[in-house]
Amino acid sequence: MHVTPAQSLSSSISRNLAGIGRALRALFSGPQSALGTALVAFFFILALFGGQLAPYPKANDQSHDARVSPTLDIGSLQLGAHPFGTDRLGRDVYSRVILGASSIFRIAGLGTLISVVLGSALGMTMGYRGGWLDELLGRVIDALLAIPALLLALVMVGIIRNLDFEINSWQAALADEVTLLVIAILYIPVVARVARSAALDIKTREFVAAAEIRGESSAYIVFREILPSAIPALVVEASLRFSYAIFLVASLGFLGFGSPPPSPDWGLMVNENRGGFYRLTPWALEFPALAIALLVIGVNLMSDGIRRAVQKGGA
Amino acid sequence: MTQLLDVRGLGVSYRMGRTWLRALREFTLQVDAGQIVGIVGESGSGKSTAALALMHYLSANGRIDGGDLRFLGEDMLAMDAADLRRLWARHIKLVPQNAGAALNPSIKVGRQVAEALKAAEGIADERADQQVIESFRDVNLVDPAQVAKRYPHELSGGMQQRVAIAMALMCQPDLLILDEPTTGLDVTTEAVILDLLRALISGRGAGVLYITHNLGVVAQLCQRVVVLYAGEIMEEAPVAQLFASPRHPYTLGLLSSLPKAGQRKARSRLQTIHGNPPDLRSVGAGCVYADRCPLTIEICRRQKPPLEEVEPGRLARCFRWADVEFPAARLAPIHEAAQAEAGVAGQMVMQTSQLARHFSVPRDLVDMLRGRSPKPIRAVDGVNLRLRHGQTLGLVGESGSGKTTLARIVIGLEARSGGKLELFGADIPGDLRSRQQDLLSQVQMVFQNPQNSLNPYRSVRQTLCRPLVKLRGLSAKAAEHQAMQLLEAVNLRADYADRYPDELSGGEKQRVAIARAFASQPSLVICDEPVSALDVSVQSAVLNLLADLQDEHGSACLFISHNLSVVGYLADVIAVMYLGQIVEVASVDALFRAPSHPYTEALLAAIPAPDPSQHSERILLSDDLPSAQDLPSGCRFHTRCPRNIGEICGRDEPPWRETGSGQGIRCHIPLDELAVLQAGAP
Numbered sequence: 001m002h003v004t005p006a007q008s009l010s011s012s013i014s015r016n017l018a019g020i021g022r023a024l025r026a027l028f029s030g031p032q033s034a035l036g037t038a039l040v041a042f043f044f045i046l047a048l049f050g051g052q053l054a055p056y057p058k059a060n061d062q063s064h065d066a067r068v069s070p071t072l073d074i075g076s077l078q079l080g081a082h083p084f085g086t087d088r089l090g091r092d093v094y095s096r097v098i099l100g101a102s103s104i105f106r107i108a109g110l111g112t113l114i115s116v117v118l119g120s121a122l123g124m125t126m127g128y129r130g131g132w133l134d135e136l137l138g139r140v141i142d143a144l145l146a147i148p149a150l151l152l153a154l155v156m157v158g159i160i161r162n163l164d165f166e167i168n169s170w171q172a173a174l175a176d177e178v179t180l181l182v183i184a185i186l187y188i189p190v191v192a193r194v195a196r197s198a199a200l201d202i203k204t205r206e207f208v209a210a211a212e213i214r215g216e217s218s219a220y221i222v223f224r225e226i227l228p229s230a231i232p233a234l235v236v237e238a239s240l241r242f243s244y245a246i247f248l249v250a251s252l253g254f255l256g257f258g259s260p261p262p263s264p265d266w267g268l269m270v271n272e273n274r275g276g277f278y279r280l281t282p283w284a285l286e287f288p289a290l291a292i293a294l295l296v297i298g299v300n301l302m303s304d305g306i307r308r309a310v311q312k313g314g315a
Numbered sequence: 316m317t318q319l320l321d322v323r324g325l326g327v328s329y330r331m332g333r334t335w336l337r338a339l340r341e342f343t344l345q346v347d348a349g350q351i352v353g354i355v356g357e358s359g360s361g362k363s364t365a366a367l368a369l370m371h372y373l374s375a376n377g378r379i380d381g382g383d384l385r386f387l388g389e390d391m392l393a394m395d396a397a398d399l400r401r402l403w404a405r406h407i408k409l410v411p412q413n414a415g416a417a418l419n420p421s422i423k424v425g426r427q428v429a430e431a432l433k434a435a436e437g438i439a440d441e442r443a444d445q446q447v448i449e450s451f452r453d454v455n456l457v458d459p460a461q462v463a464k465r466y467p468h469e470l471s472g473g474m475q476q477r478v479a480i481a482m483a484l485m486c487q488p489d490l491l492i493l494d495e496p497t498t499g500l501d502v503t504t505e506a507v508i509l510d511l512l513r514a515l516i517s518g519r520g521a522g523v524l525y526i527t528h529n530l531g532v533v534a535q536l537c538q539r540v541v542v543l544y545a546g547e548i549m550e551e552a553p554v555a556q557l558f559a560s561p562r563h564p565y566t567l568g569l570l571s572s573l574p575k576a577g578q579r580k581a582r583s584r585l586q587t588i589h590g591n592p593p594d595l596r597s598v599g600a601g602c603v604y605a606d607r608c609p610l611t612i613e614i615c616r617r618q619k620p621p622l623e624e625v626e627p628g629r630l631a632r633c634f635r636w637a638d639v640e641f642p643a644a645r646l647a648p649i650h651e652a653a654q655a656e657a658g659v660a661g662q663m664v665m666q667t668s669q670l671a672r673h674f675s676v677p678r679d680l681v682d683m684l685r686g687r688s689p690k691p692i693r694a695v696d697g698v699n700l701r702l703r704h705g706q707t708l709g710l711v712g713e714s715g716s717g718k719t720t721l722a723r724i725v726i727g728l729e730a731r732s733g734g735k736l737e738l739f740g741a742d743i744p745g746d747l748r749s750r751q752q753d754l755l756s757q758v759q760m761v762f763q764n765p766q767n768s769l770n771p772y773r774s775v776r777q778t779l780c781r782p783l784v785k786l787r788g789l790s791a792k793a794a795e796h797q798a799m800q801l802l803e804a805v806n807l808r809a810d811y812a813d814r815y816p817d818e819l820s821g822g823e824k825q826r827v828a829i830a831r832a833f834a835s836q837p838s839l840v841i842c843d844e845p846v847s848a849l850d851v852s853v854q855s856a857v858l859n860l861l862a863d864l865q866d867e868h869g870s871a872c873l874f875i876s877h878n879l880s881v882v883g884y885l886a887d888v889i890a891v892m893y894l895g896q897i898v899e900v901a902s903v904d905a906l907f908r909a910p911s912h913p914y915t916e917a918l919l920a921a922i923p924a925p926d927p928s929q930h931s932e933r934i935l936l937s938d939d940l941p942s943a944q945d946l947p948s949g950c951r952f953h954t955r956c957p958r959n960i961g962e963i964c965g966r967d968e969p970p971w972r973e974t975g976s977g978q979g980i981r982c983h984i985p986l987d988e989l990a991v992l993q994a995g996a997p
Contacts, residue, residue: 206762207770210831212747213726214785215755228772 026309033305039298043291046101054095060262087284088277096264097291103265104295108245111183116238118184119191124222124230126192127199134196141189149244150251153182157257179258183245194237198230205229232310239303246299250292266292319387319490319522320346320369326380327361327368336595337380338364339546343622346490346522353537353554354526355569357850358821359592361546362526363412366494369524370407371399387489404435408483412495414475418467425451425463428482435486450481455511471939473504477511484515491516492524497532501713502877503936506921509536510935528851530569531923534558535930542566545593545603548622551630554927562631562639564608571641572855573925574884579903580862585855585884591820592852602633607852610635661704663740664839664871665725670698670734671895672720676944692944694720696895697734702888704838707865707872709886709903711879711918715940717895718875719763722841725873726760739838756786756835761861763844765824769816775802775827776812779834786835801830804867805860822853826860833864840865841873846881858885879922883907888977891915894943894951901978910989912980913958950983958992960984 028034051057084093126134144152160178202208203226211225252258253267261268266288273285327339339361346352356362367373371384371391384391386402394402411417419427428450429443438446444463451459454477467475476496483491493512497505513536516523525537533540533554540557542550542565550563561567571586578585590607601616602608608615614634622632633639673691682689695717702708710718723729725736727747736743738758744750759782762768769778779801783794799809805826816824825845832840842861846854862885865872876882882889889906891899891914899912906915920934936955941947947954953964963983972986973979980986 206764206768209728209762210760210768210828212728213755213758213760214782215747215750215752216785225770228770 023306023309027302027305030305030308032301033308036298036301036303036305039294040302043101043295043298044105046098047105048102050098050102054092054098056092056095057099060091084287085281085283087273087281093269093284093287096269097266097287100264100266100269100288100291101295103259103263104246104249107177107180108183108242108249111180112187112238112242112245114180114184115187115241116191116234119188120195120227120230120234122188123192123195123197124199124226125218127196128203128218128222128226137192138196141193144189145193149186149248153186153248153252154255154257156182156185157252179249179252182252183248186248187241187245191234191237191241194233195230198233199226202226202229236303236307236310239299239306243296243299243303246292247296250296317348317387318345319348320344320524321383321385321388322369323383325368325382325384327364327373328378328380329364329374330376330378331596334596335378337546337598338377338595339368341622342368342382342548344369344541344548344551346524348489348522349520350539351516351523351525351537353533353540354524354543355528355530355533355540356543357528357592357852359545359595360543362528362543363494364546365543366409366492366524366526369492370403370409372403404431405486406488407490407492408486408488410476410479410483410491410493410496412498414479414496415467415472417479418475420467423464423466424470424478428463428478428485431482432485446485447481450485451478453484453515454478454481455507456481472500473508473939476500476504476508480508480512480515484519487519488521490522490524492526494526495528498527498529501940502879502921503713503917504939505532506923507935509923512536529923530573530851530925534925534927535923542569545598546595547603547632548630549604549632551622553628556626556629558925558927560641562625562629562636563604563633564610564635564639565604567639567641568607569851570925572851574855574858574880576880576883576907576924578884580858580885584859584862587856587859588852589856591822592850610638661706663701664704664706664738665700665702665873666737667698667700667725668735670700670721670724670736671696671732672717672724672729673732690944692942693895693946694943695724695731696946698892698895698897700890700897700900702839702871702873704871705865705869706888707874707886709882709889710873710875710892711877711882711889712892713940714877715894715943716892717943718892719843721892722760722843722873722875726758726841752786756782757837758839758841759832759835759837760841760843761825761829761832761845764848765821765828766848768828769819769824771816773815774812775807775814775816775819778827778831779812782831782834797834801834804833804864805830806856820853821849822857825849825857829857829860829864833868833870836868837870839871839873841875843875844877845874847876847878854881861885879918891918894941894946896951896981898952898981899979901980902976905974905976905978910980910986910993912952912982913956913984913989914952916993917957950981958984958989 027037046053082092082094084097086092122137126137157178160181199222208221208225211221216225249258250267250270253265254271256268256271258267259265261272269288270285270292273281278285322342322344325339325342326337327342328335328337330336342361342365344352354362354365364377367377368379369384371379371394373379379392386407391399391402418424425444425447428447429440432438432443432446433440447463448459451462456462456474456477462470462474462478467478470478480496496512497508500508509532525533527533537554540552540554541548542557542563544565549565550557550561552562557566558570561570565588568586568588572588574585588607593603593606599616601618602611602620605611605615612635620632620634622630625631625636671693672695673693675691676689678688698721700708710721712718720729724731724745725738727743727745727750730745736745738754743754776795776798779798780791780794783789783797784791787794789797799812802809802811807823807826807830811819811823811827816827819827829845845861846857849857858881861872864870872885874882874885883903883906886903888900888902890897891912893914899906899915901911907919911919917934917936921936934957936957941951941954947965949963949965949967950956950969953959956964960983967983969981969983971979971981974986980989982989984992
């Protein structure tokens, strides 16, 4: 029997698809992780199609009566005109909560992705190469990890905000994505440490020695031999980072270091409606806060499930 | 004689996801007081499950499917937890496989053992301590009072095992279950522990169940043997009869696949059992061994044979037990060409002179303040070896002797701290990265652990194609073609190309690893314990394969093993290593003859022969291997040497003495005197 490369490729793809199918089944096998995954999926759909789903797709649409109470009737599942009410400026809270999903997913998701990619590359290289490079970078990472994350984030935001930017320059774009950048930088050392310890373990296995005596380059060994075996650990770490990132985005928004005011950022919405305004329009604070809580709980339950699925799968 | 244990038709299942895996089926066994019964089986045969089931102590996902389990006439399956605990405390004791993991690392061993005693007997502290020290003395622990004050990690593997044995024996149990107590120990330590067990057991009249995969140990220790395969008893017989005339094809296969003394690859290949043990999930209606059995007839696949009495006191589960016969020394045809080549002075492939590797030990604070640095660990210390084209050099020694470090220096995975290494007549840089690609393709390696030697995320095809592309510069298409030929050469079907390592058995993984090593057509292949992780029934096939491939490619081979009978089969020349030094180099024929180095002599005597009629007089080595950081002065072996001749051994480094015929020994005793001593040895 002779097998063509195409067949071999398709077999490898089907193997991976089967793996994803197994992972999804494992995620939905426990009630907690199923709930978590469903919550995350729900918010993800809001993030993707928020513009279509929100009754008033303009984030700063102030054309409604101010301080209308929520008209949500759970008994008959009637949404009414303003299900979550309107805030003191006459903005529909329901629409703003839906629209806010997209920015939190984009910032936390992309920030996590960047930190996982760069952190993995850094950590794996450190772990595999060892020696003075590992020693030096390891100390830098330790130092960074010793500073509380939120404090570091505030300092970084402060520095970037104070830079002089020319309009339309890349630095200006940077200012818009400052939270994303902060998350990426903040989590690179955390991910790197996990990747490093995974690489330290995997590099002692004999298939790595077999690659070395074949004269493979360091890059080949790190990315082709070691990385695949480290992916389960990295996936778990990525899901954990994502849940922390969401928390951090909301925190920065609440502290006023996130997106600037008119934007429908959940953390910002909580901040804008606290204090004296809470007595006037409690719903304008409660619904975005509820959204934050649900998403954080959902991501946490899901990442718990991912960790269990990966550990059960072994390898 | 009282019957201790009476098991009939016991079955055990484990839950795997939603299905139940029947790990043990229709297990039947009787153990009398004062009897040593062996249970032999390969990994996955259910022997450890049997041990736990007989104590009625299964893991949470296990259940007893049915059958009858009686201890001294009492139904153990009907007992509640408190009854069982009383039974375990006083009457049934288990010595686990890995004593290091079974002992609590944070409690001093003396206290741990005393706790077991107090639980069983309810006696006062001081008396318990006293008894613990007594029991430590019984298992020949040197300075028992001191040992009792240490934590498990401060003891060597052999000492840990002794503590576990002391703990089990102290309460004078009626039944002792030993689950592979010497697996993982060196052959010299194993010999000592086995001797100890034999002495302890014979004095107490307890019944013993000894579980192992090692037929030699069974032959030397047990009176009756049960052979387990895939969860079923294949055969049960008194030990002498089992080894002389097995009545089950599986037993016969196991016995004939062991390399026999004096069997050499040049003269014959090993007998093999073809195939792999069955997957318990897919055990069908017929005999579990039918797929691998040379005697299978049609009924074997349709119907399960009963465990029937074939002779008084002997049971076998086979329809054709009457046809099972030991082939009278049926040796496969001689490979004359290969025999002619060996020994002929070919081109030098590898030559080392004073090769050394010292690992420096990091300084701790005290050392730093005192301005001292600790002594380095001298893993390899002045090794001179030569290996010629087509030759196989066997390297033997206990764990910690530096065998693997030496191999890693030669292949370039480990830097050397001194000495010279010549490969193919040229001086070779130590660093792998500075070696030419041509040299890399000439030297390849087969690793010990098949679980780890293949990348789990690469198919067999990808694994085999990579060295072909990288080292031989083949195009993707040519590599593909060549990879299929390699698969064929290691006797794997073509459809294995698309499998991943987790879909292969241990033996199959090792075949792929061997194919990968031979892909670049190397002139020197280094094999680091390539069969030690494999079961007996697949071991011989892998050894044959190595011998065949080596013949075909004319490669030289550096073969590392702790198993002298395996090395004896495969090697032309054997080097014996002790604490980083070569103590003896000899051709295989010369090595098994006197004179040999006292260490070699002890190693040879320690091998448990898989033949109950052959009791080698053991030369027991005292103590464990000294630390390579703190080497004994003079001769490194003098602290344990049974032929120590006094002051000179501890003072002067012994000379390297050579006989005319290429044999060399590092010993103070002149060779002719050694020969006399060893010939006169009992």
